[in-house]
Amino acid sequence: MSGGMTGPVRRSASPRRLVAIGVTLIMLLSPFLWLLQMSFKSNDLILQFPPPLIFTPTLQNYASLWQGAFAASFVNSLMSASFSTALALILGVPAAYALSRWAGRGKHALSFAILVTRMAPPIAFTIPFFLFYRWIGLLDTVTGLVLVYTSFNLPLVIWMMQPFFETVPSSLEEAALVDGASTRVVFLQIVLPMVAPGIAATAILCFLYAWNDFFFALILTRTHARTAPVAVVNFMNYEGWEWGKIAAGGSLVMAPVLIFSLAVRRYLVSGLTAGAVKG
Amino acid sequence: MTKKNSSHKSVGFSRRALLQTGAAALGAAAFPLPAIAQTKPFAGVTLRGASFQHRFFTLLQNYIPEFEAQTGMKVDLQLSAFPVYNQQANLELSSGGSAFDFVNVTFILAARWVAAGLLANLDEFTGDPNLTPAGWNPKDFVEGAQVPYRDAKGATYGYSWEGGAMVMGLSRMDLMEKKGLKIPKTFAELQQVCAEINGTDNVNGIVSFQLHHWCLPPYIQGFGGNIFRKPPADIMPTLNSPEAIQAVDYYANLLKNYAPKGVLTYTEDQARQSHMTGRSNIFIHSSAWITPILLSNDSKVKDTSRVVRMPAGPVHDYPAANSQGLGIPKNAKNKKAAWEFIKWALSPEISMRLVKEHGHSSVCRRSVIESEEYRKLNTVNGQDLGALYLEVLGLPAKGENYMAYRTVKEFPIVGDVLNKAFEQVATGQLAAQAAMNAAQEQAVANLRRAGTAL
Numbered sequence: 001m002s003g004g005m006t007g008p009v010r011r012s013a014s015p016r017r018l019v020a021i022g023v024t025l026i027m028l029l030s031p032f033l034w035l036l037q038m039s040f041k042s043n044d045l046i047l048q049f050p051p052p053l054i055f056t057p058t059l060q061n062y063a064s065l066w067q068g069a070f071a072a073s074f075v076n077s078l079m080s081a082s083f084s085t086a087l088a089l090i091l092g093v094p095a096a097y098a099l100s101r102w103a104g105r106g107k108h109a110l111s112f113a114i115l116v117t118r119m120a121p122p123i124a125f126t127i128p129f130f131l132f133y134r135w136i137g138l139l140d141t142v143t144g145l146v147l148v149y150t151s152f153n154l155p156l157v158i159w160m161m162q163p164f165f166e167t168v169p170s171s172l173e174e175a176a177l178v179d180g181a182s183t184r185v186v187f188l189q190i191v192l193p194m195v196a197p198g199i200a201a202t203a204i205l206c207f208l209y210a211w212n213d214f215f216f217a218l219i220l221t222r223t224h225a226r227t228a229p230v231a232v233v234n235f236m237n238y239e240g241w242e243w244g245k246i247a248a249g250g251s252l253v254m255a256p257v258l259i260f261s262l263a264v265r266r267y268l269v270s271g272l273t274a275g276a277v278k279g
Numbered sequence: 280m281t282k283k284n285s286s287h288k289s290v291g292f293s294r295r296a297l298l299q300t301g302a303a304a305l306g307a308a309a310f311p312l313p314a315i316a317q318t319k320p321f322a323g324v325t326l327r328g329a330s331f332q333h334r335f336f337t338l339l340q341n342y343i344p345e346f347e348a349q350t351g352m353k354v355d356l357q358l359s360a361f362p363v364y365n366q367q368a369n370l371e372l373s374s375g376g377s378a379f380d381f382v383n384v385t386f387i388l389a390a391r392w393v394a395a396g397l398l399a400n401l402d403e404f405t406g407d408p409n410l411t412p413a414g415w416n417p418k419d420f421v422e423g424a425q426v427p428y429r430d431a432k433g434a435t436y437g438y439s440w441e442g443g444a445m446v447m448g449l450s451r452m453d454l455m456e457k458k459g460l461k462i463p464k465t466f467a468e469l470q471q472v473c474a475e476i477n478g479t480d481n482v483n484g485i486v487s488f489q490l491h492h493w494c495l496p497p498y499i500q501g502f503g504g505n506i507f508r509k510p511p512a513d514i515m516p517t518l519n520s521p522e523a524i525q526a527v528d529y530y531a532n533l534l535k536n537y538a539p540k541g542v543l544t545y546t547e548d549q550a551r552q553s554h555m556t557g558r559s560n561i562f563i564h565s566s567a568w569i570t571p572i573l574l575s576n577d578s579k580v581k582d583t584s585r586v587v588r589m590p591a592g593p594v595h596d597y598p599a600a601n602s603q604g605l606g607i608p609k610n611a612k613n614k615k616a617a618w619e620f621i622k623w624a625l626s627p628e629i630s631m632r633l634v635k636e637h638g639h640s641s642v643c644r645r646s647v648i649e650s651e652e653y654r655k656l657n658t659v660n661g662q663d664l665g666a667l668y669l670e671v672l673g674l675p676a677k678g679e680n681y682m683a684y685r686t687v688k689e690f691p692i693v694g695d696v697l698n699k700a701f702e703q704v705a706t707g708q709l710a711a712q713a714a715m716n717a718a719q720e721q722a723v724a725n726l727r728r729a730g731t732a733l
Contacts, residue, residue, distance in 0.1 A: 047552045131374060139378070218366060223357045234360040237332050240548045
């Protein structure tokens, strides 16, 4: 009763709407569900036609993944994606704040210059990165991957975070400064909490970019810093594809992103839609 | 006197011996490292090698500790998936890298790597008796498997560790016998057997998989055509020759009429599975994919299977063959150590151990394949699989090297075009002639765009 006054009106969905939602959900989730059910099947069952939908599930594919080198690749992926996301945010968020508050003539030119690095396809940078990394000994290292992903994520952070900072009224900062707070305190304690949804959304996008990257990981790693997406492809052997492991690996690769996204979904929605309606 | 002399002699000998022993002991104490280095000349060397994952290397890894103990070197063997390895090794070699001391020379990349001078000439090692004992015998490798690793002058840049020979597996000989059908020996007989068996007892006449540019060329060559005019010297594509069109039509009809639905997108695994469970009667592919119907524990058709030569065409009898080799990058840091490893890994002793201890039969040493032990292990239901393998693997070296089309660097471009054209025909989108005319134009355009002078 009171909900009607304070929050959005709750309406019970009509059966037709429920069916539509169910069908859409099944369609959207079917590739994921198919992959997931494959991961619990033996190779024989996976290749059976027509595919059996009722079967005795096995954890054999997951077990063999962790007995092999996949676990190390998974850790490599986690490390490179997490560190590069953190580094891009540490460098990019203050830069975005500075740019949003800067009223000088070079602002647009500088912003554009930062974005230029994202305008060429990754393939254009691959060979220079490969040769340079070989020269300085960063080939097949997690550090090398962190640096590449950071360099690609930095423009994204700067460009994504600027509009969030612009929505924070300058008067708030001025009031804090008048009260004696330093610029650092204003930034860390007043401005940053207000753009937290933006940071969460940006962090997810950065993490996704690094986590899902295949191309740079393929070229810049060998066996020591191999990441999970490359490790999944590694089950496509000359003598046959290990379908069960590919499916189990694919499902596991999805898990951290899913968990991370669920954990910050509230921020993600508000972060991604912020600024969509001005009023 | 004699006694005295003898006594003197004995005293003198003892003193001299004592001095010699003392000096030797002092020397050994002062210079211990050179003495060790003499017995293990590669002590302290870390040898880095790369290849795609394959059972051969998985098995070899069991023996590597023995090699490390013998030589003192440490072997860091990096194994990746086939596409991943090819991508990484291609980039490493093309950019003059020295990260690897030995590499797998992939069949489809062999010609490019050899022609571009990316590999070390192994004749320099085999020609030096200090580096290669006579017993190693480079000529023991099956000639047909060695062809891809030679340059125009005949210098060798790789030695093969695995051979693939295209054979035909028949999983339901029981059905064929019931119908009074014999093993097909010609393309016409193949079509007839497929037609007769298809649908009987829910069995498909034939099965294949999506790598059409591997499965189709033996038919094109069988009808008298080829992929290029005269590879490797003349690489003008000949995809719209009457023979190629006839072959595409023939093979497309086989798959359209007698193969399981969806066969055009089948992987090798799916095709093998269909074959091993008896759902498809005929499968024509490399021996490693076919012989499991007789050898694998998963096979449900062990008692009703036969493995034989693939049928011959009206003009040629050219079953496909390939091999994979080990080579040394031109800029490798430890070439001698790498050669030591290759020599050991491909020695007759290790090859024989792989056969005897693990049943790994796709080795390339003739002396091993022709040995009594090999024959015993690879004769199943009275079928000598080793002899069949050796026969097919050796064919490209006898007379025309008909597999040359596959080792030229232009092949991947033309192969892709051929794949697409075949799919258009097999799915009924285009007639064979129209598809192959378009493919020819496309192949020529793609090659020119890639900078090939035709």
